[in-house]
Amino acid sequence: MRNVAILGVGMTHFGRLEDDDIIDILSSASIRAIDDAGIDSKEIQAIYVANMGAGIMNHQTAIASALADNIALLPAAADTIENGPASGASAIKNGVLAVASGYFDFVLVVGGEKMRGVSGWRATDFVATLTHPYAEYIYGVTLPGMAGMFANLYMEKYGYTQRHLAMVAIKNHRNGMLNPYAHVQMDITMEGILDSPHSVVNNSPVATPLNLFDCCPVTDGGAAVILCPEERVREFGKPIVRVAGFGQATDTHTLAERDDPTDLKAVTLACKQAYERAGITPQDISFAELHDAFTILEIAEAEHSGLFEKGEYKKALEAGEVEITGRLPINPSGGLKSRGHPVGATGVAQVVEATLQLRGEGGLRQIRNAEIGLTVNFGGFGNNVVALVLRRVS
Amino acid sequence: MKIKNKKAYKCINCGRVTYPKRVACLGCRGREFEEVQFTPECTLLTFSQIFQLPWGVNERFLTIGICQFDNGIKAMGRITTPDVKKGMRMKVHWQIFREMAGEDVWGWVFEPIPSSL
Numbered sequence: 382m383r384n385v386a387i388l389g390v391g392m393t394h395f396g397r398l399e400d401d402d403i404i405d406i407l408s409s410a411s412i413r414a415i416d417d418a419g420i421d422s423k424e425i426q427a428i429y430v431a432n433m434g435a436g437i438m439n440h441q442t443a444i445a446s447a448l449a450d451n452i453a454l455l456p457a458a459a460d461t462i463e464n465g466p467a468s469g470a471s472a473i474k475n476g477v478l479a480v481a482s483g484y485f486d487f488v489l490v491v492g493g494e495k496m497r498g499v500s501g502w503r504a505t506d507f508v509a510t511l512t513h514p515y516a517e518y519i520y521g522v523t524l525p526g527m528a529g530m531f532a533n534l535y536m537e538k539y540g541y542t543q544r545h546l547a548m549v550a551i552k553n554h555r556n557g558m559l560n561p562y563a564h565v566q567m568d569i570t571m572e573g574i575l576d577s578p579h580s581v582v583n584n585s586p587v588a589t590p591l592n593l594f595d596c597c598p599v600t601d602g603g604a605a606v607i608l609c610p611e612e613r614v615r616e617f618g619k620p621i622v623r624v625a626g627f628g629q630a631t632d633t634h635t636l637a638e639r640d641d642p643t644d645l646k647a648v649t650l651a652c653k654q655a656y657e658r659a660g661i662t663p664q665d666i667s668f669a670e671l672h673d674a675f676t677i678l679e680i681a682e683a684e685h686s687g688l689f690e691k692g693e694y695k696k697a698l699e700a701g702e703v704e705i706t707g708r709l710p711i712n713p714s715g716g717l718k719s720r721g722h723p724v725g726a727t728g729v730a731q732v733v734e735a736t737l738q739l740r741g742e743g744g745l746r747q748i749r750n751a752e753i754g755l756t757v758n759f760g761g762f763g764n765n766v767v768a769l770v771l772r773r774v775s
Numbered sequence: 776m777k778i779k780n781k782k783a784y785k786c787i788n789c790g791r792v793t794y795p796k797r798v799a800c801l802g803c804r805g806r807e808f809e810e811v812q813f814t815p816e817c818t819l820l821t822f823s824q825i826f827q828l829p830w831g832v833n834e835r836f837l838t839i840g841i842c843q844f845d846n847g848i849k850a851m852g853r854i855t856t857p858d859v860k861k862g863m864r865m866k867v868h869w870q871i872f873r874e875m876a877g878e879d880v881w882g883w884v885f886e887p888i889p890s891s892l
Contacts, residue, residue: 509829521839
C-alpha cells in the first residue's frame with residue numbers, strides 16, 4: 382500500500398446558498414480543490430461524492446454522475462457515498478484506499494448538501510430518518526432529542542453543567558468568526574446565552590437540556606479534496622499532508638440498546654484504529670476537528686478519542702487549553718457549531734481545515750506548531766464513526 | 776402500518792435479549808430467538824423535552840424517553856408529561872399515539888406513577 386497525500390483542498394462558503402443547487406455546490410467545491418492542487422482535471426480518474434439527502438431534499442439522485450458531467454471529468458469513475466452525517470469521512474476513506482491500492486493516482490473527494498431549500502421541519506425530519514424506523518423515528522424523536530437524552534446522562538455521570546456546554550459554544554463561535562467559510566459569524570457571550578434574564582429568549586430550549594446555542598445550524602455547503610500518492614506531491618510544488626491513518630467503527634442502531642448509552646464505543650474504536658495505523662498515540666495530536674453537532678458531543682468525543690480522560694474536558698475548557706492559542710486546540714474552524722453542518726460535506730470540511738492548518742494556511746485561526754491533526758466524523762447517533770489522522774511531512 | 780416494535784426477543788444460544796428484532800444476535804451471532812414479554816412497569820433512564828419537532832408531528836412539544844423494563848429490556852417511547860425525573864417508575868401502555876401517512880402508529884407510551892419518587 383502506498384502513502385496517500387492531500388494535494389488540493391477547496392470549499393464553498395457554508396450558509397444559505399440560495400442560488401445554488403446541489404450540483405452547483407459540489408461543482409464549486411471541486412473546482413476550487415482542483416485549482417488549489419494545480420492539477421489538469423483530465424488527470425482525475427475517480428470521484429467519490431459524499432451526500433446524505435439529495436434524493437430526499439433535492440429530488441435528485443445519482444449525483445456523482447451529474448457532477449462528473451458538469452465539471453467535465455468524464456469518463457472518470459464516479460460513486461456517491463452515503464453514510465449519514467459521516468458520509469464525508471467515509472468518502473475520503475474510500476478515496477484513500479483507492480489511491481493506496483494503486484488503482485488510481487488522482488482522486489477527487491467532494492461532500493455537499495443542500496438543506497435550506499426545504500423548511501426546518503422537513504430538514505429535521507430528513508435527518509431523523511437515520512434513527513431506527515420502528516424503535517425511534519416513529520415517536521417523533523429528532524437528533525437534538527437524541528443528543529438531549531445523551532446529554533442528560535453524560536452530564537450527570539461526569540459532572541458537566543450547562544455552563545460547560547455554553548463554554549464550548551462560545552469558543553467555537555469565536556473561532557468561527559476567524560473562518561471566512563463559517564456559516565454563523567456571531568460572537569456570543571455567557572451573559573447573552575446563559576446568565577442574563579434575556580438568555581431564555583436568546584437561547585431557547587431545543588431539546589432539553591440543549592438550547593439553541595448548543596445545536597449546529599442547518600447549512601448548505603460543499604468541501605472537496607484531491608488525493609494522490611505521496612511521492613507525486615512534489616511535482617506540484619505543494620506541501621505534503623499525509624493521510625496517516627483512518628479508523629471506522631459501528632455501534633448499535635438504537636441508543637437504548639447500548640449497555641451504557643454514555644459510552645461512545647465507535648468513537649473510541651475508530652480513533653484507536655486511526656492512531657495505530659498512523660503509528661502515533663493521542664498525546665501526539667496537535668489539534669482536532671471534532672463533530673460538535675451538539676456541544677455535548679465535542680466534550681464526549683474529546684473524552685472518547687483519548688485526548689482527555691473522562692470528565693476532564695471541563696478543566697481544559699476552563700483553563701483555555703482547547704482555544705486556538707491553547708495546548709490542544711479543538712475545532713479551530715469553529716466546528717459544526719459555527720462553520721455549519723451540511724451533513725454530507727462535514728467530514729470533508731474537517732479534513733480541509735486540518736490540511737490548511739498543517740500547511741500553515743489557517744489565516745487568523747492558524748494554530749502554532751501544527752504537526753498532526755485528528756478529525757472525527759460522527760454518523761448516526763454514534764453508530765458509525767470515521768476518524769482520520771493527518772500529518773505534515775517535511 | 777406493519778407493527779414491528781411490539782416484541783423483544785431472547786437469543787436461544789446465549790440468552791441475550793434484543794429489542795427491536797434483528798436477524799443475528801449481537802452477543803453470539805445466533806439466529807434463533809424466543810419472544811420475551813414486556814413488563815407492565817418500567818423505570819425512566821433518560822428523557823428530553825423536544826420543542827423543535829419534525830415535519831409530520833403536530834404538537835407544541837414532545838417528551839420522549841428511554842425506559843428499562845423490569846426484565847431488563849430497554850426501549851424508547853413517548854412520555855405523557857414533561858414533569859418527570861430520571862429514576863421515576865412508569866406505567867407502560869401499548870397504544871396508538873400518532874398517525875403517519877394516514878395510518879395509525881402503535882408504540883410505547885410511558886405514564887409516570889406519581890408516588891414513585
